[in-house]
Amino acid sequence: MSMTSESEDRMVPKGAIGSPSIEETSGGGNFGVNGPLKKGPWTSAEDAILVEYVTKHGEGNWNAVQKHSGLARCGKSCRLRWANHLRPDLKKGAFTPEEERRIIELHAKMGNKWARMAAELPGRTDNEIKNYWNTRIKRRQRAGLPIYPPDICLQALSESKQSENLSSFSSVETQHPDLLPINSFEIPAVEFKNLELNHQLYPSPLLDVPGRGLLDIPASSLLAQGLHSSYGGKTLLSAVHPTKRLRQSESLFPGLATSFTGAFTNCSKYHNDGSAQSLQSFGITSAYDQNLTSDNHSTSCVLPGSHALLNGNPSSSEPSWAMKLELPSLQTQIGSWGSPSSPLPSLESVDTLIQSPPTEHTQSGSLSPRNSGLLDAVLYESQSLKNFKSSSCQHMSSVSMAQGEVMDNSLQDLHEAEWEAYGDPISPRGHSAASVLSEYTPISRSSMDELQSLENTPGGKVKQEAEEMVPTQFCGNDDAFNSNNMIFSRPDFLLASNCFGPKGEYGKEQLHAERCSWGTSW
DNA sequence: AAGTGTCCCAACCGCATCTGC
DNA sequence: GGCAGATGCGGTTGGGACACT
Secondary structure, eight states: OTTSOHHHHHHGGGSSTTOHHHHHHSOTTOEETTEEOOOSSOOHHHHHHHHHHHHHHOSOOHHHHHHHHOOOSOHHHHHHHIIIIIOTTOOOSSOOHHHHHHHHHHHHHHSSOHHHHHHHSTTOOHHHHHHHHHHHHHHHHHHTOOSSOHHHHHHHHHHHHHHHHHSOHHHHHHHOTTOOOTTSSOOOHHHHHTOOTTTOOSOOTTTOOTTOOGGGSOHHHHHHHHHOTTOOHHHHHHHTOOSSOGGGGGGOOHHHHHHHHHHHHHHHHHHTSHHHHHHHHTTOOOHHHHHOOHHHHTTGGGGGGOOTTSTTOOSOSSOSHHHHTTOOOOHHHHOOSSSTTOOOOOHHHHHHHHHSOOOHHHHHHTSOSSSOHHHHHHHHHHHHHHHHHOOOOOOOOOSSOOHHHHHHHHHHHHHHHHHHHHHOSSOGGGSOHHHHHHHHTTOOHHHHHHHHTGGGOTTOHHHHHHHHTOOTTTSSOHHHHHHSOGGGGSHHHHHHTTOSOTTSOOOHHHHHHHHHTSOTTO
């Protein structure tokens, strides 16, 4: 039947489709008027029945399909089949580069709102987009590549700023479904009291904020939060608030979790109000607090928004700590934390860092320039550009300054602090536990191996992807390579990109390939 | 050629929301 | 307002296809 999708043609010979065994065994206790409801792949005959029914009666009332057409499928299944495969306006085939870019843009704005994204992409279904995103993310995660290209970061930032201008803080929640009223839900204190980061690099209770994965948070809302300095720790909790679904929380990334931990700590200090206490009452004890200076922690409220977007760590359903556990201990190889040649600390080091009271650097390090995702990338880059123009650096200390001020100064401090931390060749404490953990997030051993093996695996998919996406703006010449786009000189970029091998021998080619991963196809 | 791992995608599941009574 | 059914949404899973060893 012409309406049948390509996949349907494939599906039919998969065997067992429509076979008695399926009919008999997959009813699962669901019975329709015509007997047990069937599950599993659809047959062409079933499609034909469904198409005929919808043509005659229109969409909707899906349960009636089963009743009136004799189709042994539940209404839900019929709706899904129609929506995803039989609708005449569906676009078949691979996503075009334009569509891919649009998806990335939309995801940066919306997070995992597949249906909304699908609405913006005519002919595409939410399932399609979701599948595409998940596979793409997995791939990039493995490759240790960031997910969002710089221009989209900037775009998201500008849009966020626009929305900031348009709305007061009090109205944000009404503008974005992901921003919900403060205190609209309570996080059980017991969950936070159970937080033991020093023993678990696993999904912390903090991450297990009921209702939402952090990674589901649209970048725009997070950016907004970051820009709205008035968002305190409490509000941040609200930001990950559960509009729905307790079940989503498992997809969180520990790296982000720890970033959040630091963020909460910092933000609570930042506001110097009840937030800190409330956080501590959750069991998030902040050793950092003791050593914090206002000029440092002021930066950190920017971080919490770092979304999901932890570069390379989107809202994938794939837990990343599994990969983290495979990480090699590079500390001994490198002997320095901040140097580009020492991208990753050992897990033991992480523990130590978590347990140890941080130095001043620690605080700043809590906003690691690395792996913190879209927001960080945007903020960092903008700050880098800013600082690039101005050689003067000023420490600002203002807890109660206006939002705009907070933003700028925070960035300033952030930038300084980051480079201090990274520039410190000796002290592992240049990184807070939060940053250390967050820095772990995108790079797994496998991803490192993968990257290192890029040169050796000509047919590798990762390499293929990198090659496919050669950015014209970055790959043209060495001058551009050397001088432009500071993002590529960011420590986080270099580290995340595994630009330097254990011996620091990372070749220009490889770095180039990394840069090229921000391809034109975005 | 066989075994293994990964990719990809259709479909399912559970929950949230909407709608009508 | 409460309830039940319908619908929508997002996460997850199962399995074939494909690539690699």
